[in-house]
Structures are given as C-alpha cells and as structure tokens.
Amino acid sequence: MKYFELICTVFIKVDIEFINSFDVISKFINFSMLKNDKLKDFHQQKGYKYYSFGGFYPLEKDKLYKKGRVYKFTLRSLDERFIDSLSTLLKENINNHFLQIVETNKKIVKQFFITELYSVTPVIVSLPRQKGEKQMFWSIKDDIFILQKQLQNNLLKKYKSFYEKDLEPTQNFIQLFEIKNQKPQSIYFTKKINDKKEQKVRLFGNKFKIIVNEDEISQKLAFTALACGLGERQSYGGGFCLWN
Known part of the structure; x- marks a missing residue:
C-alpha cells in the first residue's frame, strides 16, 4: 500500500476566517476537478473519492488567514492519477476570488507501522x-461502541471500493482512543x-x-484513514489525520 x-x-x-476556510478549500478543489472530464465524472459519481485534505497552516492566533500571506495545505489520496491531474488543475485555477496555488510538491508514502x-x-x-428520520451525528453522549463500529466499517468499505478486495478483521482496528474535545467540533x-x-x-x-492495533488488517485500515480520512465528509475537510 501507498498513498x-x-x-x-x-x-x-x-482575509479568510478559519470558520470559512474548509469551505474555501473544498470549493477550490471541486471547481478544479470540473476542469477535467474524467475528474468531473468522478466528482459527480456517488461513492468514495479516496482523498482527504487538511486546513491552512500555520494557523494564525486570531484564526484569520491574512490577505497577501502565504500558507500551505495538504491533500492526500490512494489514487496517483488523481493526485497528478489535480496538481496541474489546482495551479491553473487562477481566477479564484480567495486564493491562488503557488506551488505543489508531490510525495509518495509507502505503508509504515502506525502506533497512533x-x-x-x-x-x-x-x-x-x-x-x-433526521440524520444525526455521533456526539460524546452517544454509544462508544457504535462509534468504533462505524469508523471501522467506513474504512473497510473505502479499502474494498479502491482495492476491490475484502478485509476480514477479527477485531476493531482501534485498541484505545481518547476524545480530545469537550464539546462538538464543527465544519x-x-x-x-x-x-x-x-x-x-x-x-x-x-x-x-x-491507539492502533498491531495486526496486519488494523494497520491497513489505519493507513487507509491517513490517505482517505477517518469517518465521513472528506470532500468538506472531515477526518484528516496525522500519525505517530
């Protein structure tokens, strides 16, 4: 595996407020994809998109990205053709009101052992x-086991969709986890x-x-989470992860 x-x-x-920054990046990526016939079809299809992205960095203390300054954001995918095409399209999207891509640097990351x-x-x-019923999202008051199951099932489906192979885990890929917020976070x-x-x-x-389990399938699922995001709504910036 690699991403x-x-x-x-x-x-x-x-000036872009932090609260609006994910929407700005998401729309920039989507608009760029529409400039390529294959990516346009891919964008409009239902199903997993196999990519995730993080926010602008460094984050300003006042949570305002300043006009005239340079920042970075990271985008990952399991699909190299997607990354190569998007690299060109992002730089060609020069008429955007909010931002302009100055440079893109591609990196290939082979699967490695993930502890956290x-x-x-x-x-x-x-x-x-x-x-x-109205769609509701998991919050701290809800069942932890539902959360673990949903996260695992989502990653299994992403893996199967991309690699066209089933994984058959004997346990959840999560050994331990900690919730880092006391109130819901929003996009x-x-x-x-x-x-x-x-x-x-x-x-x-x-x-x-x-904390990720050490077995082969758990490690594959954790690596999939790094590439495609953890949970849902990656096209809006959800579930972008780092590792240890």
Missing part, C-alpha cells in the same frame, strides 16, 4: 437511522438553494487520538 500527498503552497487574496492516529480536523460519523460549508440564495450547513464532529 500520494500534495503539499500545496497558497497565496491568500482576501490524531485527527486534526473533526471526524464526522453518521448514526444509524430509520427511513424518514461549515455553504450550498446553493437556488441561483440567488445559499444556505450555511454545519457538520458536527469530534477530534480523536487513536
């Missing part, structure tokens, strides 16, 4: 629901209601430190 990483150096054209995972963006996990994005109106949407998640 492919782009370190994107970004020139900020206008840290989610640096909120991990979004949908709770099971009956038809017609905000806007969606169009019509040609003149947009609606702000808030996704609720949490940040975790996860």
Whole structure:
C-alpha cells in the first residue's frame, strides 16, 4: 500500500476566517476537478473519492488567514492519477476570488507501522437511522461502541471500493482512543438553494487520538484513514489525520 500527498503552497487574496476556510478549500478543489472530464465524472459519481485534505497552516492566533500571506495545505489520496491531474488543475485555477496555488510538491508514502492516529480536523460519523428520520451525528453522549463500529466499517468499505478486495478483521482496528474535545467540533460549508440564495450547513464532529492495533488488517485500515480520512465528509475537510 501507498498513498500520494500534495503539499500545496497558497497565496491568500482576501482575509479568510478559519470558520470559512474548509469551505474555501473544498470549493477550490471541486471547481478544479470540473476542469477535467474524467475528474468531473468522478466528482459527480456517488461513492468514495479516496482523498482527504487538511486546513491552512500555520494557523494564525486570531484564526484569520491574512490577505497577501502565504500558507500551505495538504491533500492526500490512494489514487496517483488523481493526485497528478489535480496538481496541474489546482495551479491553473487562477481566477479564484480567495486564493491562488503557488506551488505543489508531490510525495509518495509507502505503508509504515502506525502506533497512533490524531485527527486534526473533526471526524464526522453518521448514526444509524430509520427511513424518514433526521440524520444525526455521533456526539460524546452517544454509544462508544457504535462509534468504533462505524469508523471501522467506513474504512473497510473505502479499502474494498479502491482495492476491490475484502478485509476480514477479527477485531476493531482501534485498541484505545481518547476524545480530545469537550464539546462538538464543527465544519461549515455553504450550498446553493437556488441561483440567488445559499444556505450555511454545519457538520458536527469530534477530534480523536487513536491507539492502533498491531495486526496486519488494523494497520491497513489505519493507513487507509491517513490517505482517505477517518469517518465521513472528506470532500468538506472531515477526518484528516496525522500519525505517530
């Protein structure tokens, strides 16, 4: 296994508040994908996209990314062709109101042993629901075992979807984990209601430190989480992870 990483150096054209930054990056990536016929079809298909991205860094103390300054963000994927195509398309997207990509640096990362995972963006996990019920997201008051099961099942599906192989774990890939927040963490994005109106949407998640089991399947799932994100809503910035 291996994943492919782009370190994107970004020139900020206008002040961007932290609360809006994931929406800015997400829309920039999506718009860039629409400039390529294959990526446009991929973007519009239902199913897993096999990529994840983190926020701008370094983070300013006042949580405002300043006009005229340079920041970076990281994008990862299991799909090298996707990364190579997107590297070019991101740099060609010059008419964006918010930012301009100055440089992209590609890195190939082969599978390595992972002791711990840290989610640096909120991990979004949908709770099971009956038809017609409103979608709810896992929070601290909910069952821990549901969370562990949902996280594992999500990674198993991503792995199977990309590699077209089933993994058959005998245990959950999580040995221990710690919730790093006392109240829900949020990702905000806007969606169009019509040609003149947009609606702000808030996704609720949490940040975790996860001790990973040492067996082969657990390690494959943890590596998949690094590449494709932990939990759901990666196209909005959910579940981007670092490791130890």
